[in-house]
Amino acid sequence: MTHDSTQPTRIEFDPDGVAIEPRPGETLLESAHRAKVRIASACGGRGICKSCIIHFTGGETPPPSPSDRDFFSAVKLERGWRRACQCSVSGSSRVHIPARARAESTRMQVDGSDFWVQPEPIVASIEVKLTKPSLNYPEADFERLVEALNQEREPTTWSIDPEAARNLPxxxxxxNWAVQAVVRNDEIIAVQPVKTRLVGLAVDLGTTNIGLFLADLHSGTTIASTGIENPQGIYGSDVVSRVGAAATDADKAIQMQRLVIDAINQRVQGMCDAHNLTPWQIVDVVVAGNTAMHHIFARLQVRGLGLAPFTPVITGPLQIKTRELGLACAPGAQIHMVPNIAGFVGGDHTAMLIGISAHTEKRTVIALDIGTNTEISLLHNGAITSLSCPSGPALEGGHISCGMRAAAGAIESVKINGEDLEIKTIGDAEPIGLCGSGVLDVTAAFFLSGGLNPRGQINREYRHTVLQDDEPVFMLHQGETNVVFTQRDVRSVQLAKGSIRAGIELLLEHAGLHYEQLDKVVVAGAFGNYISIESACTIGLLPPLPLDRFEQIGNAAGTGAKLILLSKTLRDTATNLAARSTHLVQAGNPRFNKHFMHTINFHDIN
Ligand code: FES
Known part of the structure; x- marks a missing residue:
């Protein structure tokens, strides 16, 4: 169909019912994001994943790009299937976005273990009554405030945050001259009505999700907690895509930072509204993120993280005024960025170590947070050794042919019972794809039942194997949306699990240990909380230990961030832990490569 130049060009998105005029040169994915229409984009529009598949159902269908010609069968191309980041339209079109590409995660793991800590905040409030100004006492407001403070406290040379000074009169x-001054060391960061509740904000800044916690700094109670998707997902689901985008385009780096700040501001405002608070009551903020999220959030250059030897700008703690980054809080509130350990072992891992009380741990423990980049620490004889290994998005359902976020309809567990395949989906909905825990289960179940050989090759004779474009695939569900698991998917899982297990083996080898000497394996993080440990051991991702030696603890990084917010002592402990952790470099390490070659297949390591 040709375009009638007298009519405005429009793209209509189904089923959202939203329409937008495309801009010249813009990909359909970019048009959709501008229209706030959700289309998954796991690789950030680089054309190397399968998450942004769309279907042209009316109007102009653009010609397929060369990469889409390789990607889709001729029949699918003919029927109007494309990838949104690989096409642009110049005429009016109607586009259907399949459920898999629209899915939003339902698994926003926010909370970790329960904890209590003696509140010992870094800020304090001091109630003062000032003398009113008069002709006999015409001192400046600030000087009168200082005089009143020095009557309450040890005389100090006070300074005042300029924004707090602007609000002071x-x-x-x-x-009526009776106020509370909120102080941080010898700086007055806010002046408020007396008895204003002092609130702190802890942020677990993940690549996929962001956990937000509002806490009462006097009582230590959590006022509210919530999880939101990291809106930077449009620039790719993994840190490599985000670093690549931010390093090569300064505007993108700014946009990515703004997206996160706006999302946090918006959600925090909602949390405050629900609890009769205002954001200006937030007088202290702690942010724990992996090194890439940390740098983008703090507006630091990420170029060093994108190239070997993967050098961060800073690993130690960093204090930034909230207003400098656009976060809506009390006038002089600061953000404490939890220190990173190394290039890809970030402040989120430091927070996780606090969340599992690594500083008091006497046992020999492996603690890991599985994600697109998996961070692992070995705690042994009072020492902490850490490393990170690239594990890609496969274990989160990304870059998998039918992979999707953990949303309704995602296959979350799979069992083979005799001849039958037993599938469980999130929300017991019709299966439309596979999320991370399903990916792990499928691999383990098919390996155990003979569908995969130890090298990871799909058995063509296996009862659940079908041929698709002459390639053997596992058919998991046939229906409105077929869900299959391909040979390439198996390879992605092998690469991910081989990398993680090689990381564990490298840490053990460095300490002269065998996995049987581990007292505990702590699996942290949202993904780790939902996986079957049995499946993870079956495919060799985790060492084959008795199940009671494993502990799935949920969002330990979020727990750690809250503890660091509430306790000055734990804030110092976190800084010390990060500084004294030994970092093992995985990239280019021949020992890591040796372990990787050994762990990539599906057999036990003895
Ligand atoms: S291929 Fe389009 S976002 Fe990855």
Missing amino acids: EVLRQN
């Missing part, structure tokens, strides 16, 4: 006069 109004607050003093509106409150």
Whole structure:
């Protein structure tokens, strides 16, 4: 169909019912994001994944790109299937976005283990009553505030945050000269009505999800917690894509930072509204993220993280005024960025170590947080050794042919019972794809029942194997949306699990240990909380230990971030832990490569 130039060009997105005029040169994925229409984009639009598949159902269908010609069968191309990041339209079109590409995660693991810590915040409030100004006492407002503070406390040379100073005259006069000064060391960061509740915000800044916790800094109670998707997902689901985008385009780096700040501001405002608070009551903020998220959030250059030897700008703690980054809080509130350990072992891992009390741990423990980049620590004889290994998005359902986020309809567990395949989906909905825990289960179940050989090759004779474009695939579900698991998917899982297990083996080897000497394996993080440990051991991702030696603890990084917010002592402990952790370099390490070659297949390591 040709385009009528007298009519405005429009793309209509189904089933959202949203339409937008495309801009010249813009990909359909970019148009959709501009229209706030959700299309998954695991690789950030680089054309190397399968998450942005769409279907042209009316109007102009653009010609397929060369990479889409390789990607889709001739029949699918003919029927109008394309990838949104690989096509642009110049005429009006109607586009259907399949459920898999629209799915939003339902697994926002926010909370970790329960904890209690003696509140010992870094900020304090001091109630003061000021003398009113008069002709006999015409001192400046700030000087009178200092005089009142010095009557309450040991005389100090106080300074005041400029923004707090701007608000000072109004607050003093509106409150009849009786106020509370919020101080951080010897700086006055806010002046408020007396008895204003002091609130802190802890942020677990993940690549996929962001956990937010509002806490009362005096009582230590959690006022509210919630999880949101990291809106930077449009730039790719893994840190490599994000670093690549931010390093090569300064505007993208700014946009990515703004996206996160806006999302946090919006959600925090909602949390405050629900608890009769205002964001200006937030007087302290702690942010724990992996090194890439940390750098993008703090507006640091990420170029060093994209190239060997993967050098961060800073590993130690970093304090930034909230307003400098656009976070809506009390005038002089600061953000404490939890220190990173190394290039790809970030502040989220440091927070996780606090969340599992690594500083008091006497046992020999492996603690890992599985993600697109898996961070692992070995705690042994009081020492902490850490490393990170690239594990890609396969274990989160990304870059898998029918992979999707953990949303309704995602296959989350699979068992083979005799001849039958037993599938469980999230929300017991019709299967439309596979999420991370399903990916692990499928691999383990087919390996155990003879569908995969130890080298990971799909058995063509296996009862659940079918041929698709002459290639053997496992058929998991036939229906409106077929769900298959391909040879390439198996390879992606092998690469991911081989890398993680090689990381564990490298840490053990470095300490002269065998996995049987481990007292505990702690699996942290949202993904780790939902996986079957049995399946993870079956495919060799985790060492084959008795199940009671494993502990799935949920969001330990979020727990750690809250503890660091509430306790000055634990804030110092986190800084010390990060500084004294030994970092093993995985990239280019021949020992890692040797372990990887050994762990990539599906047999036990003895
Ligand atoms: S191929 Fe389009 S986002 Fe990955």
